Structure formats: C-alpha cells, structure tokens
Amino acid sequence: xxxxxxxxxxxxxGTQAAKLVETFRxxxxxxxxxxxxxxxxxxxxxxxxxxxxxxxxxxxxxxxIGMVVERIGKPDAAAGFMLDGFPRTEPQAAALDRxxxxxxxxxxxxxxxxxxxxxxxxxxxxRRSDPETGEIFHVTFNPPPAAVxxxxxxxxxxxxxxxxxxxxxxxSETVPIIPFYEAKGLLRRVDGVGTPAEVTARITTALRSxx
Ligand code: AP5
Numbered sequence: 285x286x287x288x289x290x291x292x293x294x295x296x297x298g299t300q301a302a303k304l305v306e307t308f309r310x311x312x313x314x315x316x317x318x319x320x321x322x323x324x325x326x327x328x329x330x331x332x333x334x335x336x337x338x339x340x341x342x343x344x345x346x347x348x349i350g351m352v353v354e355r356i357g358k359p360d361a362a363a364g365f366m367l368d369g370f371p372r373t374e375p376q377a378a379a380l381d382r383x384x385x386x387x388x389x390x391x392x393x394x395x396x397x398x399x400x401x402x403x404x405x406x407x408x409x410x411r412r413s414d415p416e417t418g419e420i421f422h423v424t425f426n427p428p429p430a431a432v433x434x435x436x437x438x439x440x441x442x443x444x445x446x447x448x449x450x451x452x453x454x455x456s457e458t459v460p461i462i463p464f465y466e467a468k469g470l471l472r473r474v475d476g477v478g479t480p481a482e483v484t485a486r487i488t489t490a491l492r493s494x495x
Contacts, residue, residue, distance in 0.1 A: 285310055285364045286389055287491065288371070288465075290458065291397035293450040294407035295476045296483055297368045299420050300397065303484045308491070310364035313355050315348055315372075317418070320439075322351075338440050340449030342373065342457060349379045356383065372458040377465075393494035394465040395487055397476040401451065408447045412436035426480070470494075 285308050289297040301312040319337060322330030329351065333343045342348075352370045355361065371377040384391060399407070410423040414432050421428040421436060428436050441450065465471045472490035476483055 285366075285392050285491070286384075287365075287392055287494075288367045288394045289369075289397065290372075290394060290462070291476060292399060292401070292404055292454045293447055294404040294411070295397040295399045296407075296480065297397060299480050300484055300487055301366055301368045302420070303480070304487060304491075305366055307488060308364065308366070310366050311360050312366050312368060313352065313361065313370070314368040315352055315370040316368070318351055318355065319343060319348075338446065340441055340446035340453065342453050345373055345375045345379075349376055352376075353379065353383045357387070371461060372454075374457075374461055374464075377461045391465075391468075391470055393472055393491055394470045395472050395474055395490060396462060397474055397483070397487075399476040403477065404451065405444065405447055408442050408450075409444060411442055412438055 289301060291297050298314060298317075301314065305312045319330070319333045323334045323337065324330070329347060332347055336343045348370065352367070356365055356367075367380075371380050407422065407425070410425070412421045412423060412428060413419065413436060414421070414428065415435060415437050419428075419432075420426075421432075427433070441447070462471065472487075472494060474483065474486045474490055478486075
C-alpha cells in the first residue's frame with residue numbers, strides 16, 4: 285500500500301497514521317515530523333526550516349522535496365508507505381509523481397480527511413504531545429494519562445496566529461492539488477469528525493476498497 289493522508293492542520297492525520305500503520309504495516313512518513321526532528325537536532329535543514337514553521341508558513345519546496353524523495357527511497361519504504369503532510373503544493377505533487385514513476389511505484393490511494401474549519405482551532409491549540417513517544421493528545425478530547433501529563437509539550441506553531449496562517453496556506457497551496465488526485469481516481473474523502481476510532485474505521489473501509 286502506497287498512500288497519502290491529506291487534510292487541513294488538525295484534521296487528525298498524525299493521530300490516524302499512528303493507528304493505520306499498525307494495520308497496514310508500512311512506515312509513516314510525516315514531513316512535519318521529519319522537519320521538527322531536523323529543527324531539534326539543529327541540522328542545516330532544520331535551521332532553514334525553523335522560521336517558516338514557527339510562523340505557519342510552508343518550508344520551501346526544494347528543501348522538502350529532496351528530504352521526502354530520499355526518505356521514500358529507503359529500503360523500509362520499498363513495500364509501501366504512508367505519506368502525511370506531503371505533498372502539499374503542486375510542485376511537490378509533480379515531484380512525487382516523477383519520483384514514483386522513476387522507481388516504478390504506483391500510488392494506491394489519497395485519503396482526504398475533512399474537518400470543518402470551525403473545529404480546527406480548538407483541536408490545534410489544545411494539542412499536546414509526549415516528547416518521549418511522540419504520542420498525540422488533546423487537553424479536552426484526549427487528555428494524557430497522569431503518568432505522562434507532566435511531560436507533554438505544545439508545538440511552537442500551535443498558536444492561534446500560526447494556525448490561522450497554516451489554514452490560509454492549506455487553502456491556497458494544498459487544496460489545489462486535490463483535483464489532480466481526484467482525476468486519477470485515487471481520492472477517498474473521509475469525514476474526520478467523530479471519535480478517532482470512528483474515523484480510523486472509515487479510513488480503513490475506504491482503503492480496503494482502494495486495493
Ligand atoms: P505538519 O506537522 O504536517 O502539520 P499540519 O499539516 O498542519 O497538521 P497537524 O500536525 O497540525 O495536524 P494533524 O492533521 O496531524 O492532526 P493531529 O492528528 O495532530 O506541518 C507542520 C509545519 O511543517 C507546516 O506548517 C510547514 O511549516 C512544515 N511542513 C510540513 N510538511 C511540509 C511540506 N510538505 N511542505 C512545506 N512545509 C511543510 O490532531 C490534532 C489534534 O486534534 C490533536 O490534539 C488530537 O488529539 C486531536 N484529534 C485528532 N483526531 C480527533 C478527533 N477525531 N476528534 C477530536 N480530536 C481529535
């Protein structure tokens with residue numbers, strides 16, 4: 285299975301990917317997680333990306349494309365992968381297409397998780413994550429257990445100001461790639477409102493029909 289998870293910030297892509305990789309046994313390749321790791325490690329790429337991310341802007345295409353194309357070429361991705369947060373611009377979608385054609389890979393599905401914009405600010409500003417395991421929580425919808433609550437952290441781009449920017453970028457840069465995948469017959473729209481388990485069940489059903 286080679287698939288992409290698309291959706292606005294806070295749609296639940298990371299939450300769902302964590303569940304789905306267990307079912308489909310493929311690596312979860314999140315461009316956001318890769319960039320955050322590079323920022324933490326202080327690499328040249330991380331230094332370049334940090335300012336864009338904090339402000340809620342997209343990291344330039346040339347930086348992100350090289351990073352993800354290299355990642356999907358690794359041996360653990362040879363039998364399949366779940367991309368999360370990439371592609372999110374037209375040049376990224378075109379670059380992925382070229383890289384997959386060169387590798388002889390075919391995409392099986394693109395899952396669009398749809399959540400009304402009114403719900404997104406609450407989801408994003410209430411998000412917390414465990415720096416030790418990467419597990420995602422929410423102060424109200426999925427509170428961390430007592431043993432973890434003392435160490436959870438908030439992302440620097442989960443402020444109201446940055447999420448407003450991220451939503452604008454989603455609209456102007458990412459929404460335009462959706463018709464590209466719809467025209468290829470790969471797009472599966474999934475309602476992202478409900479419990480995380482309900483959303484996982486919807487995605488799993490959509491993916492089974494894609495195979
Ligand atoms: P990235 O990390 O990709 O962020 P994003 O796309 O904005 O998505 P999020 O991680 O905010 O949300 P999510 O959909 O994963 O939701 P989650 O499951 O956590 O990118 C961050 C930044 O990196 C970008 O702004 C950009 O600067 C840069 N970047 C990354 N990729 C790039 C690229 N390709 N090109 C250029 N720049 C790039 O859930 C959110 C919250 O909601 C959590 O608290 C969760 O507990 C809760 N929740 C989840 N599901 C539910 C549910 N069903 N009901 C109630 N609450 C729920």
